[in-house]
Ligand SMILES: O=C(COP(=O)(O)O)N(O)CCCCO
Ligand code: NA
């Protein structure tokens with residue numbers, strides 16, 4: 001059934017497990033993720049970036065938002081696991097409104113690269129509009145390092161737990177993404193992965209709401225190796241080890257944003273298939289090879305984050 005993201009996350013927060021939020025840009029990734037969640041009897045959060053909405057709408061953001069709502073609802077309304085659709089990194093008012101208008105379960109207002117007062121003001125405005133439409137809201141405090149779509153934050157600015165308490169109280173935001181040292185993409189750390197667990201613990205104690213981890217892909221070596229065996233160049237790729245993600249869940253993370261791991265799995269499956277099947281050109285077959293590995297990664301992540309069996 002199609003639900004509000006807040007319902008999925010409130011339950012996860014109470015029971016201290018996490019639900020991965022998987023990014024999609026097209027139908028194939030959605031099918032693979034859905035199959036994995038059904039097999040694992042897990043709640044499912046599907047999320048799309050602003051770029052994905054523009055891509056699916058072929059440049060028209062209202063069409064793109066509606067495309068994803070129709071696609072997700074078509075299946076959600078006929079299965080018995082809870083499924084929510086979330087706008088990831090909503091940075092522009094028109095995308096946030098398009099998502100609300102189309103029927104998204106929740107939206108992220110990402111004003112994290114702005115000064116605290118401005119982030120607070122913008123988030124408060126979006127919460128007022130979204131809540132009036134029955135849509136829940138995510139916001140971000142602190143900055144991830146690395147490239148965040150079109151924002152290159154030189155180095156990460158970690159969340160201030162006291163500020164987080166004020167921010168949540170003042171804005172009424174439903175779930176919060178505290179920056180604790182992760183970053184987007186496949187090249188997260190120069191040396192070893194380093195997350196600020198103490199800071200995360202404090203944010204949970206002070207805010208008591210569901211928390212979100214961005215930049216949470218693990219960049220699994222076996223999929224990187226497969227992709228590279230068939231011609232990919234992912235040298236230096238490094239993610240968040242699964243045991244560190246589990247520690248984040250113990251400390252109160254409830255939504256774990258995962259995009260890069262699915263992209264690497266898909267390209268590994270696709271490259272392998274194309275190399276081994278030079279005569280094939282049916283898109284259902286070669287895209288199917290990517291889908292298969294995406295489903296594997298999805299099922300593994302649902303399992304170790306504790307979402308499996310929670311539908
Ligand atoms: O926080 C994340 C997931 O980040 P990643 O999967 O790269 O670790 N996202 O918000 C997904 C979109 C970011 C651009 O890739
Ligand atoms: Na998000």
Ligand SMILES: [Zn+2]
Nearest residue numbers: 184214215257
């Ligand atoms: Zn993110």
